[in-house]
Amino acid sequence: MAGRVTRGHRDGTAGARCLPTGGSEVSAPKEGKGRPVILRLLFALAVLSFAACSTTTIESLTPGTPLGTTERGFMKTTTGLSLTVRGRSYDQVWHAADSAMARAVTAEAGTFSETLALIDDDKARGVIRAAIRNPLGATRAYVGIFVSPVTPTAPAYVVSVSQKLKSEAEVVEGRDWAAELLRAIQAAVGGAP
16 A cells, blocks of 8 residues: 655644555554653563562572582582581480571661571471561571481481572672571581581
């Protein structure tokens, strides 16, 4: 369908109109402020969708697998650090882990400091988990203490501390809760990497 392009609307406003030879008026695609706004909104929606898809939950926090190397005086794992405790009962090791987390949760925090909020404390499973909150109170990561095996007596107990950021988009690691909690447990019951 052939036509001619005019440089103004009948009402006097600017814009291009395509007038077909048949006489009726057809609008050409408009260029203006609407398109960039829509594109920006679509881009923001895509970014938010990606960020929502790549978040960690407290349930996904598990003890890591030992890597065979030491870091900061503890065994390095795939998700944090671990410590092996010998010559103690499960109750003693659990009490040390529970006390370490309780002190960290109730510790005085400065104005711009991270804090911990206890989420899960289950002696029967050997699991203590907490949310790491930023100074505004929003959860930014999770930390968990895992004691195994969950038996009254054993030749050795492995205490693992795992820490994961809530979002993969987070770039700041923050405070090293894994080493701090393991140091407190080690001070109470001993142990080696």
